[in-house]
Amino acid sequence: MKLQVRLTLLLLSTAAVALALHAGLSVWPLPQLLAWADLGLAAPAPFGWPALALSLALLLPLLIALAGWLLTPLQRLLRALQGAVLSYRDGDYSMSIAERGSGELGELLHLHSELGQALREQRQHLAQRELLLDTVVQNTPVALILTDAQERVAIANIAARQLLGDGRSLSGVDFAALCERAPEAMRRALAGGDDCLFSLAVEGGEEETFHLSQREFRLQGRPHRLRLIRRMTRELSRQEVGSWKRVIRVISHELNNSLAPISSLAHSGAELARRGGAEHLERLPGVFASIGARASHLHQFLEGYARFAKLPQPQLQSVDWPAFLQGLAAHCQFRLIGEPPAAPARFDAAQVEQALINLIKNAHEAGGPAQxxxxxxxxxxxxxxLEVADRGPGMSEAVLAQALLPFYSTKRAGTGLGLALAREIAEAHGGRIALANRGDGGGLRVSLSLPLA
Structure with missing residues (x-):
C-alpha cells in the first residue's frame, strides 16, 4: 500500500472515530442512557467542554494504538535502512533487506537492494584490482618508495626493501633517517630532488648504475612523493652493444665516403701521369690536393674516436682557478655563478678543460638562451x-638514461662523444658525472664531481 494512501486512511479513520465518539457522548446514545437511568445527571451539551474532554480522553489511546499499527511497517523499514547505512559506512556491503510489499516502500527496498548489489560488485572489482596492483608493485624489479607529507614511508616494495632496508619492512620509517644509512652516491641523488643517474658498488665489488625518478602528487588531498630506482646496468650494456654497432656503421660509412673518392682520384692521377704532356701534368697538383684534403678529413675523423678510446692517465697538478677559468673562457662562452674556491685544486687541467668545453658546448646546442x-x-x-647548467628543453627519461653512452646522440650530425668523453675523464680522476633535469624553469644540469686530492 502506498504511503500516501496509508496516511490518508489514518487521518480519515481518526476523523471518523473522533466524530463517532463525540456524537456518542453528546448526541446519542449517552444522553438517552442517562435519561433512561434517571440518575439526575444533566445530559452533556452537543459541543460542551465536558463532552469534548471526555471524547479526547477516550480518543487518544485509541489513536495512539491505531497510529502504531499503521506506522509499524515504516518504523521497521527505517530501522533496517539505518542498520544497512551504518554497515556501508563501516565498509561492510554484505547486508541486504528482503523486499516486501509494494508502493513507495517496496520500490525503496528494491532500489536499496540494487544499490547494495552494485556496491558489492564494485568492492569486489576494487579488491581484485588492488590485489593485481599490489602484486605488480611488489614484484617489479624497480624499487618503489612512496612517502607521505611527513616524509615517512607509506609504501615500499620488495626491491626497495632489499635496496634500502636489507629486506626489512620500511613502512612508517622516516625517509631522512633511511637516507642516512644509504651509500653516499644514493644519498646525494635522493637529496637532489631531480631525476638522475648514480652508480653504486654492489655485492662482489661490481659497479651497478641506477636511474632515479622522483615525482610529487596529492593523494586524498595530502602531498606525497614517489621515488623510483631502476637498475640500468643491463640496459646500459645492451645500449653499449647497440652503440658499438652504430659506431661501426658510422666509421664504415665515413671510410667509404673518403676512400671511394681517393681511389677515384688516384686512378685519375695515374691516368694523367701515363698520358704525359703539359696539359695533363698541370692537372696533377689539383688531384693530389683533393686526395690530401680527403685524407686529412679522414685523419681528423679517426683522431676524434682515437682520442676517446686512448684517453691517457690523468696527470694531477695544482690548478690555479683564475688562470684555468681564463683559459676555459677563451674556448667557450659561459656565465660563472658565484666565486671559485680560494684554494687551488689538483686535477689534470687539460682533460678537465676538455670535459668542460664539451659540456658547455652541449649546453649552448640545447637551444636555450646563451647567457x-x-x-x-x-x-x-x-x-x-663543477656544474654546467642551461635553460634548454632538458632531456626525456629515455634520453637521460642513455646520454652517457658512447656514440649515442640525438643530434643529426652529432658523434655522441662529448658526454661520453666527459664521463671517461671524470671516472679516470676517480669521480663521476651526473645528469638531471632542472625543476625550476626547465633546462639540464650536468655535474662533474672530482675527489679532492
Missing part, C-alpha cells in the same frame, strides 16, 4: 663539484 649557460664551482669536504 643562461652557467658554470658553478663548489668545493666540499671530500670532493670538487
Amino acid at each position: 643562461e649557460v652557467t658554470l658553478a664551482i663548489a668545493a666540499g669536504p671530500r670532493e670538487l663539484r
Whole structure:
C-alpha cells in the first residue's frame, strides 16, 4: 500500500472515530442512557467542554494504538535502512533487506537492494584490482618508495626493501633517517630532488648504475612523493652493444665516403701521369690536393674516436682557478655563478678543460638562451663539484638514461662523444658525472664531481 494512501486512511479513520465518539457522548446514545437511568445527571451539551474532554480522553489511546499499527511497517523499514547505512559506512556491503510489499516502500527496498548489489560488485572489482596492483608493485624489479607529507614511508616494495632496508619492512620509517644509512652516491641523488643517474658498488665489488625518478602528487588531498630506482646496468650494456654497432656503421660509412673518392682520384692521377704532356701534368697538383684534403678529413675523423678510446692517465697538478677559468673562457662562452674556491685544486687541467668545453658546448646546442649557460664551482669536504647548467628543453627519461653512452646522440650530425668523453675523464680522476633535469624553469644540469686530492 502506498504511503500516501496509508496516511490518508489514518487521518480519515481518526476523523471518523473522533466524530463517532463525540456524537456518542453528546448526541446519542449517552444522553438517552442517562435519561433512561434517571440518575439526575444533566445530559452533556452537543459541543460542551465536558463532552469534548471526555471524547479526547477516550480518543487518544485509541489513536495512539491505531497510529502504531499503521506506522509499524515504516518504523521497521527505517530501522533496517539505518542498520544497512551504518554497515556501508563501516565498509561492510554484505547486508541486504528482503523486499516486501509494494508502493513507495517496496520500490525503496528494491532500489536499496540494487544499490547494495552494485556496491558489492564494485568492492569486489576494487579488491581484485588492488590485489593485481599490489602484486605488480611488489614484484617489479624497480624499487618503489612512496612517502607521505611527513616524509615517512607509506609504501615500499620488495626491491626497495632489499635496496634500502636489507629486506626489512620500511613502512612508517622516516625517509631522512633511511637516507642516512644509504651509500653516499644514493644519498646525494635522493637529496637532489631531480631525476638522475648514480652508480653504486654492489655485492662482489661490481659497479651497478641506477636511474632515479622522483615525482610529487596529492593523494586524498595530502602531498606525497614517489621515488623510483631502476637498475640500468643491463640496459646500459645492451645500449653499449647497440652503440658499438652504430659506431661501426658510422666509421664504415665515413671510410667509404673518403676512400671511394681517393681511389677515384688516384686512378685519375695515374691516368694523367701515363698520358704525359703539359696539359695533363698541370692537372696533377689539383688531384693530389683533393686526395690530401680527403685524407686529412679522414685523419681528423679517426683522431676524434682515437682520442676517446686512448684517453691517457690523468696527470694531477695544482690548478690555479683564475688562470684555468681564463683559459676555459677563451674556448667557450659561459656565465660563472658565484666565486671559485680560494684554494687551488689538483686535477689534470687539460682533460678537465676538455670535459668542460664539451659540456658547455652541449649546453649552448640545447637551444636555450646563451647567457643562461652557467658554470658553478663548489668545493666540499671530500670532493670538487663543477656544474654546467642551461635553460634548454632538458632531456626525456629515455634520453637521460642513455646520454652517457658512447656514440649515442640525438643530434643529426652529432658523434655522441662529448658526454661520453666527459664521463671517461671524470671516472679516470676517480669521480663521476651526473645528469638531471632542472625543476625550476626547465633546462639540464650536468655535474662533474672530482675527489679532492
